[in-house]
Amino acid sequence: MATISIEKVTGKKAVKYKARVRVMSRGQKLFEQSKTVATEKGAKAWARALAHQLETEGLPQPEVEARTILIGDLITLYLTDDVTSVTLGRSKYAVLSRLRAYDIALIRADKLTAHDLVNHCRIRQAEPTRPLPQTIYQDITYIRSVIDVAQPIFGYEANTRAHDDAIPALVKYGLIGRSQRRERRPTPDELNIMEQGLQRRQSHRAAHIPLVDIFHISILTCMRLGEITRITWDDLNENDRTITIRNRKDPRNRIGNHCTIPLLPDALEIMLRQPKTDEENRIFPYNSQSISAAWQRVCKEEGIQDLHYHDLRAEGACQLFERGLNIVEVSKITGHKDINVLNNVYLRVGVQSLHQPPIID
Numbered sequence: 001m002a003t004i005s006i007e008k009v010t011g012k013k014a015v016k017y018k019a020r021v022r023v024m025s026r027g028q029k030l031f032e033q034s035k036t037v038a039t040e041k042g043a044k045a046w047a048r049a050l051a052h053q054l055e056t057e058g059l060p061q062p063e064v065e066a067r068t069i070l071i072g073d074l075i076t077l078y079l080t081d082d083v084t085s086v087t088l089g090r091s092k093y094a095v096l097s098r099l100r101a102y103d104i105a106l107i108r109a110d111k112l113t114a115h116d117l118v119n120h121c122r123i124r125q126a127e128p129t130r131p132l133p134q135t136i137y138q139d140i141t142y143i144r145s146v147i148d149v150a151q152p153i154f155g156y157e158a159n160t161r162a163h164d165d166a167i168p169a170l171v172k173y174g175l176i177g178r179s180q181r182r183e184r185r186p187t188p189d190e191l192n193i194m195e196q197g198l199q200r201r202q203s204h205r206a207a208h209i210p211l212v213d214i215f216h217i218s219i220l221t222c223m224r225l226g227e228i229t230r231i232t233w234d235d236l237n238e239n240d241r242t243i244t245i246r247n248r249k250d251p252r253n254r255i256g257n258h259c260t261i262p263l264l265p266d267a268l269e270i271m272l273r274q275p276k277t278d279e280e281n282r283i284f285p286y287n288s289q290s291i292s293a294a295w296q297r298v299c300k301e302e303g304i305q306d307l308h309y310h311d312l313r314a315e316g317a318c319q320l321f322e323r324g325l326n327i328v329e330v331s332k333i334t335g336h337k338d339i340n341v342l343n344n345v346y347l348r349v350g351v352q353s354l355h356q357p358p359i360i361d
Contacts (some may be wrong), residue, residue, distance in 0.1 A: 011296065017038075021051055042234075058078070068107070075097075091228070118166055124136045136175060185315060190307065216266070217284075226249075232283065233281050243263055261335065320333060
């Protein structure tokens with residue numbers, strides 16, 4: 001129950017009346033508000049109206065001060081939190097880490113605007129390295145993934161509408177763009193040259209990575225490098241001739257996305273001849289970045305342009321088609337749940353080669 005008090009205030013020039021409305025409970029003050037007016041009648045009227053409002057609507061909820069955070073600090077939380085860091089890939093981690101060095105990291109997440117995002121893209125575009133719109137697009141999408149979880153995961157206010165306002169303009173004026181479908185397929189000669197180059201590199205006395213075996217596994221299984229270096233002997237079923245790839249990359253659900261694929265005889269033979277020396281029980285206990293770096297060095301030494309290690313995954317799919325496997329069978333190995341993706345991406349890589357004899361026996 002609200003209590004009302006009216007206090008006469010005598011000034012040098014006039015007399016006024018101060019009305020006070022207070023709500024107490026067990027000796028503690030829950031609410032108090034006062035107002036000074038010219039007449040006693042006016043003071044009482046204001047006080048009664050406020051008391052009635054409190055009785056009918058209840059006490060007003062105290063304002064909670066919004067929790068704010070700089071985008072750079074929010075990125076740091078995102079990279080280190082036990083929940084958000086679990087699904088981070090190497091590329092996303094690297095991009096987000098680098099973003100903390102840009103001006104956009106100094107902007108409060110709740111004050112982020114479309115102009116801030118456009119300005120960041122313009123800064124990136126003006127860099128000496130002249131990054132492609134597809135590269136800058138990664139910045140924008142990864143910032144969005146951080147902003148989207150600021151409130152539900154970390155309890156910080158963030159403007160989740162800034163991206164919706166910025167992206168149409170960014171696309172229209174070419175500041176960002178999606179990656180184009182890659183159609184590069186290595187020729188048989190290039191594959192032979194690369195195999196020989198990897199053989200020379202692994203024959204060095206200081207080398208310890210079976211680059212050639214991993215090269216063939218990449219083609220025979222269509223696995224990504226990160227998947228190859230993660231599989232264990234427990235994942236291999238020699239009797240069924242299958243391998244289980246755990247937490248396989250999936251844009252919809254990466255954690256728990258286990259995929260068991262059939263192994264061609266050559267792939268099984270390569271795996272079985274690997275030494276069992278790794279404490280983590282991995283079949284290929286090597287750093288995927290070291291393998292990728294070796295690939296790039298051989299490409300440079302041999303003068304082979306624009307050939308990525310990931311192209312071996314597409315090459316493997318093409319060779320499976322050349323073996324006579326249908327698209328459903330190929331998808332069982334590549335792990336594509338959307339057949340249209342496999343059809344649109346891989347069947348268009350070297351279409352004429354589908355009429356040629358198989359490359360691998």
